[in-house]
Amino acid sequence: MKVEEAPNPLAEGLHDYRVADPAVMVIFGATGDLSGRKLLPALYNLARQRSLPAGFAVVGAAMDDMSDDAFRKRASEKIHQFSRTQPIDNRVLDAFLSSLSYVKVDFSRADDFKALAQRLQELDNTRHIGGNRIFYCATPPQTYQLIAQQLQAASLQTGGGFHRIVVEKPFGTDLRSAMELTQTLHNVFSEDSVYRIDHYLGKETVQNILAFRFANSIFEPVWNTNLIDSVQITVAEEIGIEQRGAYYDRAGALRDIVQNHAMQLVALTAMEPPLAFDANAVRDEKVKVLRAIRPLQGEEIARSTVRGQYTKGWVLGEQVAGYREETNVAPDSQTETFAALRLFIDNWRWAGVPFYVRAGKRMPKRVTEIRVQFKRPPHLTFGREAMQEVDPNAITLRIQPEEGISLKFGAKVPSAGLRIRSVTMDFQYMTAFLVDAPEAYERLLLDCMIGDPTLFTRGDEVEAAWKLIDPFEESWRGGMPPLGTYAAGTWGPPSAAELLQADGREWHRP
Amino acid sequence: MWRREGATIAEIIEALSRIRADFARAEAGDDEHGRPRNCVMTLVAVTSGQGDERRAQRCSRIIGAHHPAQSIVIREIPGTRGHKFDASIVTDVLRPTTSSAVECEIVTLHVPGSAADHIGSLVDPLVVSGVPTYVWWMGTPPFGRQELHDALRIGDALVFDSARFEEPYHAFRGLSKLVTIAHRRLGLGDLHWSRMRPLREVIAQFFMPYDRRSFLSGITEVGIDYTGNGRGNRIAASYTVGWMASALGWELQRATAGGGGIVAAHYRAGSRPVEVHFRSVPKDHLASGELSAVRIAGSTHGTTFRLTVARDPERTRRPNPDSAYRSLLSSGGEDDAGIELTKRQAERHRGVLHDSLDSLHHTASGEAPGESRPRQPVVITHERRRPDTEQVLLTLIEIGDSPPLRHVQQVEPEDEAALLLDLLATGTHDAVFNRSLLAAFELMRKM
Numbered sequence: 001m002k003v004e005e006a007p008n009p010l011a012e013g014l015h016d017y018r019v020a021d022p023a024v025m026v027i028f029g030a031t032g033d034l035s036g037r038k039l040l041p042a043l044y045n046l047a048r049q050r051s052l053p054a055g056f057a058v059v060g061a062a063m064d065d066m067s068d069d070a071f072r073k074r075a076s077e078k079i080h081q082f083s084r085t086q087p088i089d090n091r092v093l094d095a096f097l098s099s100l101s102y103v104k105v106d107f108s109r110a111d112d113f114k115a116l117a118q119r120l121q122e123l124d125n126t127r128h129i130g131g132n133r134i135f136y137c138a139t140p141p142q143t144y145q146l147i148a149q150q151l152q153a154a155s156l157q158t159g160g161g162f163h164r165i166v167v168e169k170p171f172g173t174d175l176r177s178a179m180e181l182t183q184t185l186h187n188v189f190s191e192d193s194v195y196r197i198d199h200y201l202g203k204e205t206v207q208n209i210l211a212f213r214f215a216n217s218i219f220e221p222v223w224n225t226n227l228i229d230s231v232q233i234t235v236a237e238e239i240g241i242e243q244r245g246a247y248y249d250r251a252g253a254l255r256d257i258v259q260n261h262a263m264q265l266v267a268l269t270a271m272e273p274p275l276a277f278d279a280n281a282v283r284d285e286k287v288k289v290l291r292a293i294r295p296l297q298g299e300e301i302a303r304s305t306v307r308g309q310y311t312k313g314w315v316l317g318e319q320v321a322g323y324r325e326e327t328n329v330a331p332d333s334q335t336e337t338f339a340a341l342r343l344f345i346d347n348w349r350w351a352g353v354p355f356y357v358r359a360g361k362r363m364p365k366r367v368t369e370i371r372v373q374f375k376r377p378p379h380l381t382f383g384r385e386a387m388q389e390v391d392p393n394a395i396t397l398r399i400q401p402e403e404g405i406s407l408k409f410g411a412k413v414p415s416a417g418l419r420i421r422s423v424t425m426d427f428q429y430m431t432a433f434l435v436d437a438p439e440a441y442e443r444l445l446l447d448c449m450i451g452d453p454t455l456f457t458r459g460d461e462v463e464a465a466w467k468l469i470d471p472f473e474e475s476w477r478g479g480m481p482p483l484g485t486y487a488a489g490t491w492g493p494p495s496a497a498e499l500l501q502a503d504g505r506e507w508h509r510p
Numbered sequence: 511m512w513r514r515e516g517a518t519i520a521e522i523i524e525a526l527s528r529i530r531a532d533f534a535r536a537e538a539g540d541d542e543h544g545r546p547r548n549c550v551m552t553l554v555a556v557t558s559g560q561g562d563e564r565r566a567q568r569c570s571r572i573i574g575a576h577h578p579a580q581s582i583v584i585r586e587i588p589g590t591r592g593h594k595f596d597a598s599i600v601t602d603v604l605r606p607t608t609s610s611a612v613e614c615e616i617v618t619l620h621v622p623g624s625a626a627d628h629i630g631s632l633v634d635p636l637v638v639s640g641v642p643t644y645v646w647w648m649g650t651p652p653f654g655r656q657e658l659h660d661a662l663r664i665g666d667a668l669v670f671d672s673a674r675f676e677e678p679y680h681a682f683r684g685l686s687k688l689v690t691i692a693h694r695r696l697g698l699g700d701l702h703w704s705r706m707r708p709l710r711e712v713i714a715q716f717f718m719p720y721d722r723r724s725f726l727s728g729i730t731e732v733g734i735d736y737t738g739n740g741r742g743n744r745i746a747a748s749y750t751v752g753w754m755a756s757a758l759g760w761e762l763q764r765a766t767a768g769g770g771g772i773v774a775a776h777y778r779a780g781s782r783p784v785e786v787h788f789r790s791v792p793k794d795h796l797a798s799g800e801l802s803a804v805r806i807a808g809s810t811h812g813t814t815f816r817l818t819v820a821r822d823p824e825r826t827r828r829p830n831p832d833s834a835y836r837s838l839l840s841s842g843g844e845d846d847a848g849i850e851l852t853k854r855q856a857e858r859h860r861g862v863l864h865d866s867l868d869s870l871h872h873t874a875s876g877e878a879p880g881e882s883r884p885r886q887p888v889v890i891t892h893e894r895r896r897p898d899t900e901q902v903l904l905t906l907i908e909i910g911d912s913p914p915l916r917h918v919q920q921v922e923p924e925d926e927a928a929l930l931l932d933l934l935a936t937g938t939h940d941a942v943f944n945r946s947l948l949a950a951f952e953l954m955r956k957m
Contacts, residue, residue, distance in 0.1 A: 010713060019714070054907055
């Protein structure tokens, strides 16, 4: 038996306890927003759960001139401010901070990467890290190429141990740029060492879609065109674009949400059962779904898609500005803040079942859900009168908030006559288990350290999604369909409702 | 809150139904139907005194603060007979910000002595169907007696705390017998075993990197420091060694007593001997039986390794409030001065009383020290932190000639409710626990 295959019997039975090998995580952009709000607090919480192994170290790397102590002080402040668990445990924090150090790195300077290499070598020697390295790019996507090249030039991706690179979405802005990004990363790292992080996939309830579908025998037999009428996926946010005007005005809802989060939800809902819950089996099935989505062209795009932009209105009891009045947004911006699509998946399971997808900013509330609407019974045994208050059966997978699953079905109203009404059977994630769910970044960082890429997006997934989205973008830039408007605090432009009304359906009100 | 003296089970069921219906109606809006009742489990806590009863109620409240559950707290009232009970039902309704309201029910029953022998039939009509029922026996479960078997009839698992066994060695023997005869459906959970989970994790973690897996087959020495004397205080130590031995396929050869309170166990792992040394090391801040350090050493392919995991001495601990000693000394009020006075008074008398108790117990039972646990005198310490068993694990890793790597891990506060929650959440059907327990008892027996 090879050493790598030798089991560790002492780890057996330690429920939910997954241990990474000692490693050093280099955070590029360590003084930035993502690092302070998400990464450092997530690492602290992993330390608190005793999931970080002895020897684990973090090296902050950024342009700022900063000492180790100053970086630790900054990290401490951010952890106090943003940690999921409060109050902060000072002994855990102190131990975690002692594993932090800082190297000033200008991404364009090869010498800085040499200094980084020297620091990593020192850590290898003193902390039994064995050369294991994770490079986390908490930086704008434009820097990924430069960072990868500099890592290669400094030979930081070679030697003993594992070497992984983590990049944040967006993974390109269209198919071409996504392919270029993949090629750039592949010049330095193999695909199985590239971790494209989409924090949505780290959410417990997103993973639970797979458990719901494939750990139960009663749902899969009805999960197809024979009994399902349609599927609605809603990714709604009540917030506007906040301080991201410059980015958002170039991206829009289609690129910001639909291409990644919403398409992942489509894939998880529609995929075939994977052979096992392992990285390649799961991702292979997701890619098959994305490739089976019917591509739309020309007039079909105008008929099957809706784009909208919010104007001033009321959200959660407060008056809010319209999109074009937001900071860093062009006053004549044509960027969509709402997108709705009607998609068809051309395969045996889903033939003829429309998937309605909508995503938007300044909606009435924050909600992400997948609603699987079933067909009506073939015969009204109790007559039309008795059934008038009954909706078709539906299963709703609520991703956020009130994470859970509900099943809607008809039940007899207690009375002398026979009247049927829809009732709901609810499962609430928050209260059904005796454990708290970890934050998505905690899960994903640990997965990356362990070397499990199941919940990360593979290059071909990204490209398949862009291949689908690119024609929409092109058509929308040409004004087809025209940009609609909606008052902030409503469910999108009137054309969104019309998209479903044309099919004799209506959006579910989450 | 519902309370009745001389209630029947039927009356309690009726009261519960009424409470649930009222809750459902109150939570339903004007035009929507009521949400279905949500319940995670039934926890049946079997208590023998008012202190235990309060602890059980407190734990139920803490668990219920996040998870809708039903708790049934049973206290036997010795010397009484009959089929009616003094019963109370308390419900806590919680409204999480991102979820609908949940209800936690605590049913407390004071039962006559005769009925307490038939807990199964008493509780069966009350438990929520379709969710697990856990029987939490708060003292020493009556292993081998019909009373326990009757209670387990309605339970999916038996939960206990071997650190609280009054006759640790004998109770542990009864427990190991239960493991061998228990049917597959019955889970077993020991809070004491759960309490040691961080230690097991640290040890497992050391061997996790691929290049250290070969160390597992190179272990030649294990040293364990524990507090207290005698085999009754070696449950935690035996659990730890039993866990390692059963996981790594070590065969117990013999045990020998050495000088200075050291007991050695000799294992064989294939052709390689493994020496295990148990050393009693007094630690003021630890209760009898607790571990203060574990050392694992060996060598593979010419590389030596040593892992040392030590408990941080900086720890405060709430003493056992049930101790007989507490009845001798009042706490002098809950203010700082009163507690300080009581502490000094207690310290003065503590040694004398403990020696007397130990001597009396030895005379009465003829058993060696530690065989049974006499009620321990307790110092009323001033608790400046939460009443938990918060601890810090200090790990030292030495591999080859490299300088030692020091790693500090804080262990989450582990009060009883947290331990119970952790145990119930991770499951009570634990094959590793069962095999470790059997290996631990085999070791204790040879020692």
